[in-house]
Amino acid sequence: EGEDDQETIVKPIFPKDYTIFLNLVTFCEKLLSKRGVKEFESWLNPTVRCLIQMDRKFDGGVSGVYKLIELSLRITSKIVEKRNDVLDLLAPFMATLLKRVTQLKDELLLSALQCALASPNELVRRMGVSAFVPALKQSFRLGLRHNPIASFGLRTLERWSESQKNVDSVLPILLPSLEPFLSLNAAAAAESEESLEAEPQNFTKKRKTQQKKPNETPKSKTEDLRDLQVHVLRLLGRLGGRNRFVTGSLVEG
Numbered sequence: 001e002g003e004d005d006q007e008t009i010v011k012p013i014f015p016k017d018y019t020i021f022l023n024l025v026t027f028c029e030k031l032l033s034k035r036g037v038k039e040f041e042s043w044l045n046p047t048v049r050c051l052i053q054m055d056r057k058f059d060g061g062v063s064g065v066y067k068l069i070e071l072s073l074r075i076t077s078k079i080v081e082k083r084n085d086v087l088d089l090l091a092p093f094m095a096t097l098l099k100r101v102t103q104l105k106d107e108l109l110l111s112a113l114q115c116a117l118a119s120p121n122e123l124v125r126r127m128g129v130s131a132f133v134p135a136l137k138q139s140f141r142l143g144l145r146h147n148p149i150a151s152f153g154l155r156t157l158e159r160w161s162e163s164q165k166n167v168d169s170v171l172p173i174l175l176p177s178l179e180p181f182l183s184l185n186a187a188a189a190a191e192s193e194e195s196l197e198a199e200p201q202n203f204t205k206k207r208k209t210q211q212k213k214p215n216e217t218p219k220s221k222t223e224d225l226r227d228l229q230v231h232v233l234r235l236l237g238r239l240g241g242r243n244r245f246v247t248g249s250l251v252e253g
Helices: 002-009 015-035 044-057 063-075 084-103 106-117 121-127 129-143 147-163 171-177 186-190 193-197 202-210 221-245 248-252
Strands: none
Touching: 015 063, 044 063, 044 084, 063 106, 084 106, 084 121, 084 129, 106 129, 106 147, 121 129, 121 147, 129 147, 129 171, 147 221, 171 221
């Protein structure tokens, strides 16, 4: 019953309006990523507050809300650590989101995971790094079929390894999830990626197709996988002796 309810939530009554909203999300991502923090800093609290209220209104069924929260945290990553007002807003929201991701799927799940894993280092310290471990493991599991979420998870683990004092306690749980990437081949990685890249709504998929640049040459699946595997190896190299938790055979090799 819960799953059926979730399916109802993520389907908009007016598809054209939702498409406009997604275009607005894309516009914000492009504009704010280039403009930087200064113009947005004073708007951080009201923006996060408004987005959290919107998330509650739609019961966590709008991927664009997660994307905008993740964007807000990403572009203000250097200042949000010191903003207790924003961290206080985020704490209950992230606690709910970390429970909710187990009920989501497809593009909504990917957006929710990125939002959760974008949590500021100080918030991770407050809530405890172990609270975020299931979400990170889930990103690695999905990453076997959808490389971008795996890369996002790897960057998160890199950040934790530098900022979280107790990250060593969760490495035995997380690092075994990285071993499959080293033996993955491009054919297997591409097999079911399409179903994760597309949002549940067909009109969203159409919108994304229209945004492709005519002269843009996308990376091949083999190149994407190679870059991801190099990323995994570099992370394991930075961890030094702590990478023994991947697999015994990998350490010996």
